[in-house]
Amino acid sequence: MLSSVTAEVQDAILGEDPSEGALRTVGLSVLSLVASLLCIFLAPGFALPVLAAFVVVTAFGWRTHQAEIARLLTLVATILTVLTVTLITVYLFFSAFPAFTAHGIDLLTIPILESGPQWFFWLDFVLPTGETIWNPRAGVYSLIPLIWATVIVTTIAGLIAAPLGVLGALFIAEVASDRLREAIKPGVEILAGIPSIVYGFIGFKVLNGFIQKSFLDDGASFLIAGLVVGIMALPTVVSVSEDALSSVPDAMRDGSAAMGATSWQSMKSISVPAASSGISAAIILGLGRAIGETMAVAAILGAVVQPTVPLFDMFDASSTLTSAIAHNYGSATESTLDVLFVAGVMLFVIVAGMSVISQYVERRINRKLQGQQ
Amino acid sequence: MNNQIGDTDTDTDTNVSTDTSTDSQLGATTGVETSTTTTAGESEEQIRDEWTDYRFDSPAKLSVEDLNVWYGDDHALKDVSMEIPEESVTALIGPSGCGKSTYLRCLNRMNDRIKAARIDGSVELDGMEIYDPNTNLVELRKRIGMVFQSPNPFPKSIRDNISYGPRKHGEINKGLLARLFGRDDSEKEAELVERSLRQAALWDEVNDRLDDNALGLSGGQQQRLCIARCLAVDPEVILMDEPASALDPIATSKIEDLVTDLAEDYTVVIVTHNMQQAARISDQTAVFLTGGELVEYDDTDKIFENPESQRVEDYITGKFG
Ligand SMILES: Nc1ncnc2c1ncn2[C@@H]1O[C@H](COP(=O)(O)OP(=O)(O)OP(=O)(O)O)[C@@H](O)[C@H]1O
Ligand SMILES: [Mg+2]
Numbered sequence: 294m295l296s297s298v299t300a301e302v303q304d305a306i307l308g309e310d311p312s313e314g315a316l317r318t319v320g321l322s323v324l325s326l327v328a329s330l331l332c333i334f335l336a337p338g339f340a341l342p343v344l345a346a347f348v349v350v351t352a353f354g355w356r357t358h359q360a361e362i363a364r365l366l367t368l369v370a371t372i373l374t375v376l377t378v379t380l381i382t383v384y385l386f387f388s389a390f391p392a393f394t395a396h397g398i399d400l401l402t403i404p405i406l407e408s409g410p411q412w413f414f415w416l417d418f419v420l421p422t423g424e425t426i427w428n429p430r431a432g433v434y435s436l437i438p439l440i441w442a443t444v445i446v447t448t449i450a451g452l453i454a455a456p457l458g459v460l461g462a463l464f465i466a467e468v469a470s471d472r473l474r475e476a477i478k479p480g481v482e483i484l485a486g487i488p489s490i491v492y493g494f495i496g497f498k499v500l501n502g503f504i505q506k507s508f509l510d511d512g513a514s515f516l517i518a519g520l521v522v523g524i525m526a527l528p529t530v531v532s533v534s535e536d537a538l539s540s541v542p543d544a545m546r547d548g549s550a551a552m553g554a555t556s557w558q559s560m561k562s563i564s565v566p567a568a569s570s571g572i573s574a575a576i577i578l579g580l581g582r583a584i585g586e587t588m589a590v591a592a593i594l595g596a597v598v599q600p601t602v603p604l605f606d607m608f609d610a611s612s613t614l615t616s617a618i619a620h621n622y623g624s625a626t627e628s629t630l631d632v633l634f635v636a637g638v639m640l641f642v643i644v645a646g647m648s649v650i651s652q653y654v655e656r657r658i659n660r661k662l663q664g665q666q
Numbered sequence: 667m668n669n670q671i672g673d674t675d676t677d678t679d680t681n682v683s684t685d686t687s688t689d690s691q692l693g694a695t696t697g698v699e700t701s702t703t704t705t706a707g708e709s710e711e712q713i714r715d716e717w718t719d720y721r722f723d724s725p726a727k728l729s730v731e732d733l734n735v736w737y738g739d740d741h742a743l744k745d746v747s748m749e750i751p752e753e754s755v756t757a758l759i760g761p762s763g764c765g766k767s768t769y770l771r772c773l774n775r776m777n778d779r780i781k782a783a784r785i786d787g788s789v790e791l792d793g794m795e796i797y798d799p800n801t802n803l804v805e806l807r808k809r810i811g812m813v814f815q816s817p818n819p820f821p822k823s824i825r826d827n828i829s830y831g832p833r834k835h836g837e838i839n840k841g842l843l844a845r846l847f848g849r850d851d852s853e854k855e856a857e858l859v860e861r862s863l864r865q866a867a868l869w870d871e872v873n874d875r876l877d878d879n880a881l882g883l884s885g886g887q888q889q890r891l892c893i894a895r896c897l898a899v900d901p902e903v904i905l906m907d908e909p910a911s912a913l914d915p916i917a918t919s920k921i922e923d924l925v926t927d928l929a930e931d932y933t934v935v936i937v938t939h940n941m942q943q944a945a946r947i948s949d950q951t952a953v954f955l956t957g958g959e960l961v962e963y964d965d966t967d968k969i970f971e972n973p974e975s976q977r978v979e980d981y982i983t984g985k986f987g
Binding site: 471542544545547548552553554555558562563 | 806818830
């Protein structure tokens with residue numbers, strides 16, 4: 294098994310029958326790289342000189358055996374990336390483990406209100422219930438309010454970003470003139486790149502003030518956070534759906550127009566269905582952004598962890614999974630930190646799950662569109 | 667009307683090479699009636715009006731007068747006038763880039779969808795001007811159907827491809843409302859699908875898989891599906907732009923038979939690069955030559971056996987083009 298892998302890697306880098314020189318150069322380069330990696334862990338003092346040796350060897354190899362060295366470098370880059378991500382994941386799960394063993398199912402404690410345990414989708418039959426849900430000093434942590442806050446904020450954001458994003462993409466791809474599109478498309482992409490704290494701050498200052506004045510609410514609510522996050526996810530949804538729509542072949546639109554369909558009918562019955570896999574990917578990507586959004590949410594919702602009462606109250610506020618981490622990691626005790634790692638694991642699982650779902654949806658729709666040969 | 671963006675002509679790539687030659691000739695070309703544009707191998711001659719003055723007894727289905735098309739500064743079609751008789755096959759032939767597709771697209775106003783195109787002149791369908799600003803494009807394209815050079819079925823089931831047009835025109839209702847009010851047209855749809863597919867000689871091959879995706883069909887089947895789709899809206903005129911160019915000889919001959927059959931009820935205008943095909947299936951042939959001019963238009967037999975123009979003869983016998 295291992296030997297076949299090495300053989301394959303060797304084949305990929307060196308080709309069928311490598312020359313003596315290539316073998317030596319690549320071998321030396323690999324050796325020095327491995328040595329420098331080992332040094333980082335075992336003898337950090339020597340790491341820099343050995344790394345320099347690797348750079349020199351590789352630079353010389355580049356001049357004599359460029360193709361082989363280039364292939365080696367691409368392989369090294371890939372391995373480093375995969376390794377880093379894997380290690381981070383492992384570390385995350387490892388760090389969350391103590392909290393899992395210490396609290397177990399209590400991490401999902403459902404709050405007890407005056408009228409009894411809070412209705413939470415009948416889950417109080419399986420999950421524990423408790424008076425306090427978040428009290429680091431007493432060592433009581435329930436992630437239920439955080440999860441629920443994340444769900445609410447993401448839902449509001451999705452309700453904003455999905456329809457507006459798809460309609461915006463339709464306008465850019467199908468309705469706008471060439472000139473207009475050339476102006477809007479880059480604009481939207483710039484919006485997608487604005488740092489999220491800017492949105493969070495604007496949301497906090499402008500929307501909060503507006504809601505406080507107009508609705509006599511005390512502000513800082515899920516609604517505002519959801520609005521702001523939805524607007525942040527909007528450019529991503531627009532830009533990815535627009536790409537999907539403009540990759541629908543014009544021949545199909547021509548075909549539809551030649552049948553006497555109006556441009557709205559072509560849009561509705563040809564372009565959107567044909568681009569549906571890309572559009573759903575765009576929405577899921579946007580939702581993923583909304584879930585993972587930290588800074589804006591943290592700025593708006595504050596650090597309180599409390600149950601939402603009543604459950605669907607958009608004007609209530611509580612930290613989400615992400616903003617709880619952002620608020621607490623600096624000042625938390627050891628045991629709180631462990632719980633925050635559990636929140637991290639949950640986010641990881643949710644976002645990974647969404648990405649799997651999006652790929653599944655995309656593949657399914659594509660298969661449907663291309664016919665089952 | 668149409669806000670569609672981008673180049674909608676699928677043939678454009680193939681015409682790029684001829685673009686420059688057309689451009690360079692523009693400077694030299696001044697008169698329109700007596701143009702002397704040539705490409706290498708073409709002999710010079712003056713086009714005479716009577717060469718394109720084809721007379722027939724039946725009423726004209728389409729009559730085109732002084733049609734000019736520009737793409738930006740590129741004068742792609744020059745003063746074309748021709749009358750197309752009812753219930754017949756008219757072939758358009760000519761070297762690549764001479765404006766055949768452009769001409770064809772003018773007949774159902776598909777050129778409106780090309781931003782760069784400017785059209786001047788008149789096209790009448792049964793005496794009604796189609797370039798009138800009040801023309802209803804939906805109605806027009808219902809009456810004049812089009813089959814494209816490369817098959818472009820919709821990514822839907824075979825059945826939905828056929829019923830697409832009638833459904834968009836409100837002739838078939840299968841929506842929720844229709845079902846609620848007991849006006850579901852499924853039966854009507856099934857009938858229409860079968861009739862159209864039979865007409866396009868595709869029924870026997872696909873009748874057991876009408877719900878399969880149309881993109882799973884072979885190229886030849888896709889093209890016949892596009893023809894069936896076009897027939898489903900029951901047009902009067904069918905425009906075909908090299909419908910067999912991407913197909914093998916067997917599929918091609920099926921399409922040719924189909925075209926001949928269609929001519930009994932429909933007016934067919936077909937662009938082709940294949941002279942034998944034009945000679946086999948058409949009743950009259952129009953020859954366009956480089957520069958976007960209609961050089962000769964007459965009975966197919968006359969064009970292929972005894973053309974008036976030396977250039978047409980050279981083209982048909984394969985001396986250039
Ligand atoms: N969408 C377009 N934009 C700009 N110029 C165009 C466009 N379509 C066609 N042209 C130009 O118009 C001229 C005629 O093109 P057309 O496609 O009508 O030729 P054709 O006779 O159909 O050629 P072929 O036999 O290769 O299909 C060419 O010079 C071409 O470059
Ligand atoms: Mg063409």
